[in-house]
Amino acid sequence: MGNINVALLGEKGYGKEIGKKGTESDITFYNLKKGNDTVTMVEPFGYPDKLSSLFHSISLADFAIFVVSDIDAYLGEQLIAVASAGIEKGAFILKNYHTPDEIKPLIRDMPFENYQFFEDDPIKIREFLLEMAGSRKSTEAENGSVVIDHFFNVKGVGAVVLGTVVSGSIRKHDDLDLLPLKRKVHVRSIQKHDDDYDIASKGDRVGLALKNVESDELRRGDVLTSEKLISADEIEIKLLKNRYWKKEIREGMILHIGNWMQFVPARVKNVEKEKLTLSADRPLIFNESSRFFMSHLDSGIPRVIGSGFIIQ
Numbered sequence: 001m002g003n004i005n006v007a008l009l010g011e012k013g014y015g016k017e018i019g020k021k022g023t024e025s026d027i028t029f030y031n032l033k034k035g036n037d038t039v040t041m042v043e044p045f046g047y048p049d050k051l052s053s054l055f056h057s058i059s060l061a062d063f064a065i066f067v068v069s070d071i072d073a074y075l076g077e078q079l080i081a082v083a084s085a086g087i088e089k090g091a092f093i094l095k096n097y098h099t100p101d102e103i104k105p106l107i108r109d110m111p112f113e114n115y116q117f118f119e120d121d122p123i124k125i126r127e128f129l130l131e132m133a134g135s136r137k138s139t140e141a142e143n144g145s146v147v148i149d150h151f152f153n154v155k156g157v158g159a160v161v162l163g164t165v166v167s168g169s170i171r172k173h174d175d176l177d178l179l180p181l182k183r184k185v186h187v188r189s190i191q192k193h194d195d196d197y198d199i200a201s202k203g204d205r206v207g208l209a210l211k212n213v214e215s216d217e218l219r220r221g222d223v224l225t226s227e228k229l230i231s232a233d234e235i236e237i238k239l240l241k242n243r244y245w246k247k248e249i250r251e252g253m254i255l256h257i258g259n260w261m262q263f264v265p266a267r268v269k270n271v272e273k274e275k276l277t278l279s280a281d282r283p284l285i286f287n288e289s290s291r292f293f294m295s296h297l298d299s300g301i302p303r304v305i306g307s308g309f310i311i312q
Helices: 051-058 073-085 122-134
Strands: 003-010 020-024 028-034 037-043 063-068 090-094 116-119 144-154 158-171 175-179 183-192 195-197 199-201 205-211 223-225 230-241 254-259 262-272 275-286 291-295 304-310
Touching: 003 051, 003 073, 003 122, 028 122, 037 051, 037 122, 051 073, 051 254, 051 262, 051 291, 063 073, 063 122, 073 291, 073 304, 090 122, 116 122, 144 199, 144 205, 158 183, 158 223, 183 199, 230 291, 254 275
Parallel strands: 003 037, 003 063, 063 090, 090 116
Antiparallel strands: 020 028, 028 037, 144 158, 144 223, 158 199, 158 205, 175 183, 175 223, 183 195, 183 205, 230 275, 230 304, 254 262, 254 291, 262 275, 291 304
16 A cells, blocks of 8 residues: 655645545645555645644645646745755646746746646546555554644544654554653554554554543644654754745744644744754654754745754
8 A cells, every 4th residue: 555645735625626625624635545545635724824734734745736826925935835844756737827937937946856747637637646656665664653633532432633654653552652741542443544454654644543542632743653752842953044034033033843743832042053942832742853844923925944953
């Protein structure tokens, strides 16, 4: 079974032309399945009012699709966000008679050289995505981590979470650490695209029924893991600022930083050239290779500063 996770940006609601609508909140999921191959698409329904919706749509994506109906400042901000997130593969779907020659100057000096251009043909796009999903094969591992994006209570079952396996594998009947609550929870069952499974691996979209936790104790961005992850509310990072964000970062400034499905306010405690010391409102969960999404919500467009990496 192969799965790819796609950030679907630009024109809202385009996902219904390609797949079946799933969970909807400030982000909307669309699902596509053929045999054992699946595609999970996420649209930022709450964007542009909520930059967090854009972040949550791109944070776990393998692939980004820009549906270009309008060329405006918001398209520019989305391009900067995807570049900052390091999504190296993707496509532009051109609508309203837009051409590649209009897009190419906008993405010059940005990491989009591997992106393809498509006409507005949902059937061809659907086939392309399924073919790409079919080329992905799950690799089992002893341990793994799941990042939670939605959660609710089911009568007779208890807490159910929806999320994505970000590394390794998890299995039915695993006892996993719930971070940052530092609670052991038991996996009662695993579903992938409404089918029951005994195991899920990196990249899989999952629904998990859990024991030893209530749904009202959970938050988006919580992590279920059997791996050694880092939990910290103060971090030092090396900042990679995009060239379109011109403001100076100062001590005391409140930034919003993202990793996986966490999007957390953090105060700048110290600035030393490209090195920032940040104090977050709540513990951040990450590993040594995490790429942090850096933003300043009080800026004008673009609100995306760039990305950052932990200083070891």
